[in-house]
Amino acid sequence: MTHHGFAIEHFDVIDSTNTYLLDKARSGASGGLVAVADHQTAGRGRLDRRWEAPAGAALLMSVLLREALDHDELHLATAAVALSAAAAAEQACGLAPGLKWPNDLVIDDLKVAGVLAELDLSNPAAPAVVVGIGINLTWPGPPGVGGTCLLDATGVAVARDEILERLLEQLEGRVALLASESGRATLLAELERQMVTVGRQVRVVLADREFEGRAIGLSPEGHLRVESGDGVIDVQAGDVVHLRPA
Numbered sequence: 001m002t003h004h005g006f007a008i009e010h011f012d013v014i015d016s017t018n019t020y021l022l023d024k025a026r027s028g029a030s031g032g033l034v035a036v037a038d039h040q041t042a043g044r045g046r047l048d049r050r051w052e053a054p055a056g057a058a059l060l061m062s063v064l065l066r067e068a069l070d071h072d073e074l075h076l077a078t079a080a081v082a083l084s085a086a087a088a089a090e091q092a093c094g095l096a097p098g099l100k101w102p103n104d105l106v107i108d109d110l111k112v113a114g115v116l117a118e119l120d121l122s123n124p125a126a127p128a129v130v131v132g133i134g135i136n137l138t139w140p141g142p143p144g145v146g147g148t149c150l151l152d153a154t155g156v157a158v159a160r161d162e163i164l165e166r167l168l169e170q171l172e173g174r175v176a177l178l179a180s181e182s183g184r185a186t187l188l189a190e191l192e193r194q195m196v197t198v199g200r201q202v203r204v205v206l207a208d209r210e211f212e213g214r215a216i217g218l219s220p221e222g223h224l225r226v227e228s229g230d231g232v233i234d235v236q237a238g239d240v241v242h243l244r245p246a
Contacts, residue, residue: 002011004168006063008034012054015042018118018132024064024130025120031066036164047065057149059141059160062132063171067178074129075222076184076224078103078117079191080174081131081167085113086167086194089135093154099197101215101224105135106196109242110148112136183220192218196242200224203241212243 007030014020018033019042024033039055047135049173065077082099089105089112090096097105097112105113119126137158141147151157192198199214204211204226213228223234 003165004172005032006032006034006172008036008164008168009036012037013037013038013041016040016132017060018116018130021062021064021130021132022118022120022128025130026122027063028123029128031064031128033064034061034168036061050140054139056160058137059133059135059163061164061167062130065129065131065175065178067129067175069129069178069184072221073184074119074179075102076116076187076191077129077131079187079222080117080171080178081117081133082113082115083187083190083194084167084170084174085115085133085135087170088163089150089158091166092158092163093150093156095154096194098106098175098196099191100242101195101197101218102222102237107148107153109244110153111141112148112150112153138161153246188218188220188222191222197224197240201243203243204235205239205241206235207238215240226236 014037017037020035021033037060040060081155082105086096086105097107100106103115113133115131115133117129117131121169136147136149137160138149138151140149140152174187177187195218198217201217202215211228213226215224217225219225219234223236226233226235
């Protein structure tokens with residue numbers, strides 16, 4: 001099925017929509033292919049974390065993009081999907097989740113969705129990026145992980161197909177922005193506006209250390225700029241905890 005310029009494939013059960021599209025990319029599939037699943041048996045998030053939800057309780061989807069992006073612009077593909085998801089949720093529920101650096105959507109600091117982008121360079125002449133997203137619709141996630149769902153946060157029960165329709169409608173325009181320098185600048189500016197991490201006191205957890213400071217913005221490469229006692233640090237990868245006021 002083709003919708004808003006995307007070719008959609010539906011699965012009752014799949015190991016991972018990201019894995020499926022990465023395999024399709026290696027086989028030469030065109031950009032714009034979308035995989036949607038009722039249930040994933042091996043869904044994953046950042047840092048090889050598992051992402052699981054009961055069947056039908058979340059929108060689980062990935063999209064294959066073949067936009068001509070430099071390596072330091074690939075975060076904009078993730079941003080296009082995350083921003084589209086936030087806009088789709090606002091249309092459906094009346095409340096837009098904020099974006100928490102680097103790849104979560106949150107409502108009142110509770111995670112409602114996660115995004116994972118993976119790069120395929122098997123054909124250097126036509127690199128592909130697969131961006132997956134899981135949006136909690138009726139299930140907030142397991143206890144203790146600080147999650148929520150659109151139903152709990154807004155009181156609105158949104159059907160998966162409705163949120164998918166709205167997300168793809170939003171994504172069509174944002175993918176078009178990736179094609180030009182001015183469009184990419186527009187997307188980066190929207191990302192920074194919607195990034196609720198900016199302006200917050202945060203704790204940054206890296207592989208070898210952690211520190212606290214104030215998130216002051218994003219670099220053009222999508223790194224989080226944190227002002228700490230050691231000056232301004234550009235965080236390329238790591239976990240960020242929003243600190244509530246004392």
